[in-house]
Structures are given as structure tokens and as C-alpha cells.
């Protein structure tokens with residue numbers, strides 16, 4: 071039961087979606103976001119058709135924000151490639167634009183949004199803030215995404231873990247022509263790179279890569295890109311002179327993890343509820359759906375444990391095939407088979423895209 075206004079920690083898609091639905095239910099949530107200005111989160115910026123639908127439910131139309139329509143998936147592995155039409159219209163939008171629009175939507179719905187406020191730890195139901203202050207909330211939504219909060223840390227993945235890297239690329243005429251209307255997935259040993267044009271004319275290049283592969287490049291993002299360009303002529307053409315930003319990085323991405331029932335008053339949403347492999351391009355949809363579902367559960371008085379169990383079961387469906395595809399895509403032999411199969415039967419890509427939606 072919520073005895074105080076719900077507190078949401080984190081203003082990404084999950085936190086913002088929870089804030090919108092809670093505010094619409096009359097519960098006047100407080101959302102705290104550590105960044106004062108919205109910047110580009112480490113993300114591929116691909117919005118699937120389910121993401122677009124969920125965004126519209128919240129009152130945010132990505133196409134009206136300038137998102138580029140995406141109709142085709144292009145797959146590359148070494149020297150082979152294949153294309154397939156997506157089952158429905160998708161889009162690409164920078165996270166800077168998307169996250170800012172979502173927080174504006176949350177404020178307009180009646181949520182209190184406080185920026186520049188960072189949670190440092192969760193201690194016996196109290197949230198300790200970065201400035202030394204404290205908030206006691208009977209009902210807490212954890213939406214810190216890829217970042218851990220002391221006192222509510224997700225299990226650390228073991229073995230050869232995945233890390234995420236992201237660059238903004240200069241949008242040349244060549245890049246725009248090659249990638250127009252497409253999301254490109256370049257598969258390589260130990261990972262993949264997603265490439266898509268954004269609304270501002272730049273391109274977003276986002277990688278998920280095994281730590282062992284990153285270590286081969288001496289832990290240097292640009293060295294890794296140079297090695298990948300040597301392996302893939304298509305990637306080399308796209309990267310020639312295009313890098314404009316330093317790399318953003320995040321370590322130990324717990325792909326496949328799902329939260330089970332835990333603390334009775336803690337609702338985990340977004341990446342804190344479950345992490346679908348990013349190759350599927352469905353993380354933002356999971357974030358929005360979980361934020362909406364947690365808000366609805368709170369409005370109904372449903373305990374956090376029930377919500378978490380139900381949501382975890384719901385995630386099993388798309389996470390399982392996404393995990394299998396990710397594992398197959400990072401091994402060159404199976405990646406070539408995947409690309410070859412899509413070249414012969416493009417409908418297979420469409421089927422995989424459908425199976426990995428939430």
C-alpha cells in the first residue's frame with residue numbers, strides 16, 4: 071500500500087512512463103533524476119513498432135519529434151549481407167530528444183520532476199540522496215536503468231561479460247544514402263554493432279561486445295572499431311572519417327537477467343526489472359511497459375512482489391529468443407548461417423522480430 075506519494079528514482083523511459091501513469095491515476099509521484107540536462111543515454115536509439123505504440127499511449131509521438139522511419143533490417147557478417155522488411159514501421163530517435171519529451175510529458179501529467187537530484191543508497195526503505203538528504207517513501211519505483219543503486223544492486227554477471235559502447239557519427243551523404251530507412255546490424259566475433267540515422271542528421275553507432283574481445287583491442291574503443299573495420303568492408307565504408315564523439319561505455323550489462331520478487335515496497339522497472347539483449351531493439355518498450363504496469367499495480371494496491379513475479383513471467387517470452395539470437399550472432403559460423411538464412415528467406419527475420427517483442 072502506498073501511504074506517501076510514490077518516489078521514482080531515475081528519469082529514463084521506465085521512470086517517466088511510471089510517472090505519467092501514476093500522475094494520471096491521481097497519485098502525484100515525485101521523480102528524481104540525477105542529470106540536470108538530458109543527454110544521450112548509451113542506447114542504439116531504435117524504436118520498435120511496439121515502442122512507438124507504447125510511446126503514443128503516453129502521449130509522445132516519436133515521428134512528430136522528427137524520428138526517422140525505419141522499414142528494413144540489414145544484416146552483415148564478414149563479407150555477406152542480407153536485408154528484410156520489418157513486420158511494421160519502426161523509427162530511430164536520439165535518446166536526448168526522446169527522454170526530454172518523456173519527462174515533459176510526465177510533468178504535464180502532474181508528476182513532480184526534480185532534476186539534478188541523485189539517489190546514493192537505499193537503506194531500510196529510506197533513500198539517501200547525493201547531497202546528504204533523505205527521503206522516506208512507503209512506495210518506491212527503482213528506474214535507475216543501467217546504473218546500480220547501493221542497497222538494491224542487481225546480481226553481478228559472471229564470466230566473459232558484455233559491455234556497451236556508443237558513438238555519434240557525422241552524417242555524411244554517403245552514410246545517409248547507405249542507411250536510409252534501415253537499421254543495420256553488423257555481426258562480429260564477440261558482439262554486434264547497430265547503426266542507424268537519427269533525427270538530427272547524425273548516426274548512432276552502438277556496440278555490445280564481450281569483454282574478452284574488447285581486451286584484444288587493449289580496452290581501447292577506437293582500436294576495436296579499427297579491427298572491426300578490417301574484418302568488415304561494409305563497416306569500413308560507413309566508418310571512414312565519420313567518428314565525431316568520444317565513446318560512451320557501460321560495463322557488465324546483465325543480458326537476460328529478470329528481477330524476481332524481492333523487497334515488498336520496491337517496484338523495479340526498466341532495466342532494473344529485466345534486461346532483454348539489445349540486439350532485439352526492445353529495451354525501451356520493456357522500460358515503458360514495466361513503468362506503466364508498476365504504476366497500475368500501485369494504483370490498484372498490488373504488492374511489489376506480485377507485480378515483479380507477473381512482469382518477470384511476461385518478459386520470459388521475448389527475452390528467451392532474444393538471448394538465443396544474441397548468442398548465435400556473436401559466433402561467426404552461426405552468424406553467417408543467420409545472414410545466409412535471411413538472404414534466402416527474409417520472412418525468418420520478420421518472425422524473429424515478432425518473437426522478440428514484449
Ligand SMILES: Cc1cc2nc3c(=O)[nH]c(=O)nc-3n(C[C@H](O)[C@H](O)[C@H](O)COP(=O)(O)OP(=O)(O)OC[C@H]3O[C@@H](n4cnc5c(N)ncnc54)[C@H](O)[C@@H]3O)c2cc1C
Nearest residue numbers: 080082083084104114115116189215216234340341353354
Ligand atoms: C549497447 C546497447 C544498445 C541498446 N540499443 C537499444 C535500442 O536500439 N533500442 C531499444 O529499445 N533499447 C536499446 N537498448 C536498451 C535500452 O537502452 C534500455 O533498455 C533502456 O534505456 C532502459 O530504460 P530505463 O528507463 O530502465 O533506464 P535508462 O534509460 O538507463 O535511464 C535511467 C535513468 O536513471 C537515471 N539515474 C540512474 N541512477 C540514478 C540515481 N542514482 N539517482 C537519480 N537518477 C539516476 C539516469 O540518469 C537515467 O536518466 C540498448 C542497450 C544497450 C546496452
